Amino acid sequence: MNKKMQKAALPLVLFCVLQGLLPAASGGTAVYVTNSGRRYHRETCSSLVRSKTAISLSDAVRSGYRPCFLCSPPHLDAGFPQQAAAAELYRVNKAGRNGAALASWHDADLTRMLEAEVIRHVDGDTVGVRIKNPPGGIKAVETIRMIGVDTPETVHPRREVEHFGREASDWTKQALLHKQVFLAFDWELRDKYNRLLAYIYLPDGTLHNADLVRGGYGHAYTRFPFQFMEEFRSLEKDACEQKRGLWGD
Ligand SMILES: [Zn+2]
Numbered sequence: 001m002n003k004k005m006q007k008a009a010l011p012l013v014l015f016c017v018l019q020g021l022l023p024a025a026s027g028g029t030a031v032y033v034t035n036s037g038r039r040y041h042r043e044t045c046s047s048l049v050r051s052k053t054a055i056s057l058s059d060a061v062r063s064g065y066r067p068c069f070l071c072s073p074p075h076l077d078a079g080f081p082q083q084a085a086a087a088e089l090y091r092v093n094k095a096g097r098n099g100a101a102l103a104s105w106h107d108a109d110l111t112r113m114l115e116a117e118v119i120r121h122v123d124g125d126t127v128g129v130r131i132k133n134p135p136g137g138i139k140a141v142e143t144i145r146m147i148g149v150d151t152p153e154t155v156h157p158r159r160e161v162e163h164f165g166r167e168a169s170d171w172t173k174q175a176l177l178h179k180q181v182f183l184a185f186d187w188e189l190r191d192k193y194n195r196l197l198a199y200i201y202l203p204d205g206t207l208h209n210a211d212l213v214r215g216g217y218g219h220a221y222t223r224f225p226f227q228f229m230e231e232f233r234s235l236e237k238d239a240c241e242q243k244r245g246l247w248g249d
Pocket of ligand 1: 040
């Protein structure tokens with residue numbers, strides 16, 4: 001190949017390399033389907049006992065498969081701003097090596113996250129923040145709904161639930177209000193109320209979402225998929241066995 005041809009071939013080579021990378025960055029996540037079912041699953045799902053075929057998440061969705069209720073597999077990304085702005089958001093489902101998902105919430109890198117101050121306390125799993133240098137698509141002041149945890153309502157007809165709702169709420173207030181925090185994201189950026197769906201890390205690496213579940217201040221909220229679902233389920237199991245918080249007598 002002469003010099004001129006090499007020059008012409010370079011953009012093509014780059015294009016192919018980028019094409020090769022694209023599936024990994026958008027829906028290249030593997031999920032599993034069965035021969036007869038219409039739902040897609042995580043690899044470990046008990047529904048895969050009879051047959052199990054790997055398929056990319058984007059192909060599964062395109063082919064009309066719906067997420068399984070049992071194993072709550074990942075959804076396609078939703079609501080994230082495109083291009084440059086998206087790169088500034090630290091997402092645990094693609095923040096690992098080569099854009100892979102983080103294996104554990106302990107592996108997160110706080111230095112790459114959005115920094116914020118908690119300026120308003122709402123309840124156990126919801127706070128208001130002021131974000132430092134918000135990228136496109138993110139406002140300076142936002143309400144955060146914590147991913148993967150659901151704390152009891154603070155207004156509920158049953159007395160004991162009300163009690164733990166208040167404890168969870170007080171604990172979040174004490175742990176987070178006026179504190180510096182770091183925000184990480186996952187599959188979906190916002191919920192239907194337009195709140196940001198985020199993981200809230202403290203400067204020492206503590207993940208408040210996980211701490212709520214561990215302390216029995218809330219349930220692992222597995223109705224919607226999130227990267228650390230297995231870890232949160234195991235924290236919940238532990239809290240239940242140890243009768244912590246809402247699991248107490
Ligand atoms: Zn399943």
